[in-house]
Amino acid sequence: MKGHLRSVTRLWGLALLLVGAGLVIGGPGATAEAATLHVRNNGQDSGTCGAAASPCRSISQAIANAVAGDTLMVGPGRYGDLDGSGTFTPATGEEAAEVNTGCDCMFRVNKTLTILSSAGAGATVLDAGGAPINVVRTQISGVVFGKARRGFTLTNGGAEGVLVHGSTSAVTVAGNLARGVQNGFIVLGSGHRFIGNVASGNGGTGFAMGGSGHLASGNLATSNSVDGFVVNDGVHVITGNMTSANGRNGFFLSGENQLTGNIASANGSFGLEVLWGQHVLSGNAIHGNQSVGILLGDGTSRISAISQNNIFGNDPVSNCGLWNLSWPSTISATKNFWGAASGPGAAPADDVCNTGAGSSTTTAPPATKEFKGKAKPLF
Amino acid sequence: MSTLLPGRSVLLLLAVAGLGLGALAGAAEAATLNVANNGVDSGTCGAAASPCRSISQAIANASAGDRIVVGPGRYGDLDGDGAFTSAGEEAPSVACSCMIKVDKAVTIESRAGAGATVLDAGGLPGTVVGILASGVVFGRAKKGFTLTGGISGLVVFSGTSGVSVAGNLATANPNYGFYFDGSGHVGSGNAAHASNNGFYLRDSGHTLTGNLASGNVVGFAFEGSGHHLTGNVASANSAYGFSFVGSGHLLSSNVASANDQVGVFAQAGSGHVFSGNAVHGNGVGTAWGGTGTLSKNNLYGNVNCGMNNQSGSAIDARNNFWGAATGPGADPADNVCNFGAGSSTTTAPFSTKESPVKSRPLF
Numbered sequence: 195m196k197g198h199l200r201s202v203t204r205l206w207g208l209a210l211l212l213v214g215a216g217l218v219i220g221g222p223g224a225t226a227e228a229a230t231l232h233v234r235n236n237g238q239d240s241g242t243c244g245a246a247a248s249p250c251r252s253i254s255q256a257i258a259n260a261v262a263g264d265t266l267m268v269g270p271g272r273y274g275d276l277d278g279s280g281t282f283t284p285a286t287g288e289e290a291a292e293v294n295t296g297c298d299c300m301f302r303v304n305k306t307l308t309i310l311s312s313a314g315a316g317a318t319v320l321d322a323g324g325a326p327i328n329v330v331r332t333q334i335s336g337v338v339f340g341k342a343r344r345g346f347t348l349t350n351g352g353a354e355g356v357l358v359h360g361s362t363s364a365v366t367v368a369g370n371l372a373r374g375v376q377n378g379f380i381v382l383g384s385g386h387r388f389i390g391n392v393a394s395g396n397g398g399t400g401f402a403m404g405g406s407g408h409l410a411s412g413n414l415a416t417s418n419s420v421d422g423f424v425v426n427d428g429v430h431v432i433t434g435n436m437t438s439a440n441g442r443n444g445f446f447l448s449g450e451n452q453l454t455g456n457i458a459s460a461n462g463s464f465g466l467e468v469l470w471g472q473h474v475l476s477g478n479a480i481h482g483n484q485s486v487g488i489l490l491g492d493g494t495s496r497i498s499a500i501s502q503n504n505i506f507g508n509d510p511v512s513n514c515g516l517w518n519l520s521w522p523s524t525i526s527a528t529k530n531f532w533g534a535a536s537g538p539g540a541a542p543a544d545d546v547c548n549t550g551a552g553s554s555t556t557t558a559p560p561a562t563k564e565f566k567g568k569a570k571p572l573f
Numbered sequence: 574m575s576t577l578l579p580g581r582s583v584l585l586l587l588a589v590a591g592l593g594l595g596a597l598a599g600a601a602e603a604a605t606l607n608v609a610n611n612g613v614d615s616g617t618c619g620a621a622a623s624p625c626r627s628i629s630q631a632i633a634n635a636s637a638g639d640r641i642v643v644g645p646g647r648y649g650d651l652d653g654d655g656a657f658t659s660a661g662e663e664a665p666s667v668a669c670s671c672m673i674k675v676d677k678a679v680t681i682e683s684r685a686g687a688g689a690t691v692l693d694a695g696g697l698p699g700t701v702v703g704i705l706a707s708g709v710v711f712g713r714a715k716k717g718f719t720l721t722g723g724i725s726g727l728v729v730f731s732g733t734s735g736v737s738v739a740g741n742l743a744t745a746n747p748n749y750g751f752y753f754d755g756s757g758h759v760g761s762g763n764a765a766h767a768s769n770n771g772f773y774l775r776d777s778g779h780t781l782t783g784n785l786a787s788g789n790v791v792g793f794a795f796e797g798s799g800h801h802l803t804g805n806v807a808s809a810n811s812a813y814g815f816s817f818v819g820s821g822h823l824l825s826s827n828v829a830s831a832n833d834q835v836g837v838f839a840q841a842g843s844g845h846v847f848s849g850n851a852v853h854g855n856g857v858g859t860a861w862g863g864t865g866t867l868s869k870n871n872l873y874g875n876v877n878c879g880m881n882n883q884s885g886s887a888i889d890a891r892n893n894f895w896g897a898a899t900g901p902g903a904d905p906a907d908n909v910c911n912f913g914a915g916s917s918t919t920t921a922p923f924s925t926k927e928s929p930v931k932s933r934p935l936f
Contacts, residue, residue, distance in 0.1 A: 395766055507647070541660075
């Protein structure tokens with residue numbers, strides 16, 4: 195922990211000087227130089243581990259040894275239940291999990307840290323050993339957990355891959371893969387950023403967010419058993435994500451949100467279901483979903499605009515690209531491309547279906563050609 | 574199919590002029606055929622203004638050398654009735670027991686990437702994509718496909734060579750994610766989840782680069798000879814990360830981590846070269862029933878032995894880093910374990926520090 199020790203030494207040297215000078219020492223931790231603590235599969239946990247030459251074995255221990263502002267750099271390998279016993283024994287380098295108590299998580303991030311892997315998500319596995327817990331729970335603002343090509347695989351937990359607690363703000367979660375947990379990522383609180391993560395093959399939902407003001411960009415939710423994205427409350431910005439081949443909906447919305455430049459394809463039910471609320475739906479591509487492309491529920495009368503989307507190839511039975519159940523109201527869905535230059539209609543175009551007294555949808559003028567998609571594939 | 578017309582028009586003109594077509598057919602201009610979820614299948618579909626609905630129809634309409642570009646959405650058994658008979662559905666082939674048969678040397682890629690372009694076999698008792706021709710290009714970086722719902726994701730058949738498979742995601746296919754028979758194929762930047770074997774290689778001389786196998790029973794399995802695996806990652810597989818028999822395989826700059834039983838299992842054979850890899854957090858790091866050389870690898874953090882030599886032979890494992898500057902031994906280093914008569918392992922000199930591993934993460 196060269197950097198860490200150096201900074202701590204420097205700090206206490208300064209503190210001693212100040213004490214010697216008769217000055218009051220207010221909060222030494224607040225001015226410490228940020229350190230990098232290392233965690234590796236050949237590390238050994240102790241109250242002083244973390245230097246490059248003496249890495250910690252567990253992320254939990256490194257968090258305990260770190261101070262706010264530090265960076266944890268985690269090497270490739272496995273972290274968690276190392277011997278597959280289904281229990282966690284910190285004395286052997288396993289994470290200090292709290293099962294059926296405390297945070298119900300494999301480790302909690304309770305300091306404002308940056309936690310990165312050195313070899314990326316595929317090579318760096320946080321394994322909760324099948325315990326009914328969240329793999330990672332962040333419960334303080336400003337945490338950075340992963341970045342592009344520097345994230346983690348989160349797996350084998352009975353709850354969430356990452357849970358961002360509702361009391362926090364400005365947490366960044368990026369470059370991670372959640373697979374084989376219940377829900378991939380659950381985000382509460384305000385102003386968090388989720389970028390370039392993958393949720394695949396989870397038992398519930400890929401990404402779920404409540405609270406306010408989150409950004410979700412460039413994520414992929416695929417082959418999850420229920421929904422790709424569940425977006426509640428608002429105002430969240432959901433842009434450039436892909437959600438495909440999930441068991442139910444690509445997106446499931448309520449509240450007040452902006453969805454731009456996303457792709458919802460080949461989901462088992464709706465591409466995008468709006469339960470209620472006021473949303474902007476623009477520049478998205480909704481294709482090949484087994485049920486209706488976009489379902490507007492009966493509480494969506496205040497929806498702002500549905501424009502410049504590509505909506506076709508959905509529901510081979512009803513052929514509804516958009517199903518308007520809102521009432522009594524008129525929904526504006528002009529300037530969308532429905533799969534044919536002539537606008538909504540019979541296949542190969544998608545049609546617009548209105549149900550319920552007073553439901554109507556304005557589609558003219560339609561776009562006569564496909565909009566260019568803006569979602570950038572992860573790989 | 575406007576992009577197809579110029580080449581064919583030229584051929585027609587040449588035919589009218591009495592020129593032999595046979596000698597000139599190979600010079601036809603390569604065409605681009607389009608496939609989209611708002612397409613309609615026909616014997617002439619494929620132009621940008623009249624895309625095909627199914628990839629099978631586009632292949633039927635294409636000639637060798639053509640390029641097929643597939644829009645986002647779903648392709649397969651569209652109405653979910655299990656029959657593949659409705660308009661626009663793919664045309665499964667008995668010949669390859671597959672949903673989409675690629676029997677021409679065409680390039681097939683998506684417009685929006687694997688996450689948005691789903692080939693769903695819907696439980697068909699076969700493979701999602703079967704490749705039966707040499708020289709096929711199936712996907713590329715950020716232009717691939719999701720392959721799901723089949724017994725296997727993608728199979729390249731025997732007798733083929735020079736096939737490229739890139740940028741694809743195979744998930745939830747029980748047997749194989751990607752299966753390469755034949756020779757000299759290249760797989761790069763693909764990901765395989767939830768199969769018995771994420772990647773399986775047969776025959777000879779295949780190259781796998783930058784792929785990820787995670788959450789399978791075995792990540793990468795191969796037999797035959799002379800396969801090169803570079804910069805791949807096998808993690809969180811329930812049995813083995815890499816498992817192989819045969820001869821003369823080269824593994825370099827790969828990562829095997831958090832596989833439950835063995836990270837790298839050289840089950841049999843000889844002449845394998847294992848260099849510059851990282852093996853961490855597995856049950857056993859590497860196990861050797863066959864023989865080869867190991868050098869410049871990082872082997873540590875495995876639950877049992879970093880290296881388990883059960884080959885009955887002497888194995889050269891010098892210049893590896895075992896997790897401590899003092900070489901193989903007790904934790905936090907990994908140890909070397911020899912089992913059976915004749916098994917011995919040379920580890921000195923060992924590396925006193927970690928070697929750089931050049932694997933590049935997929936995302």
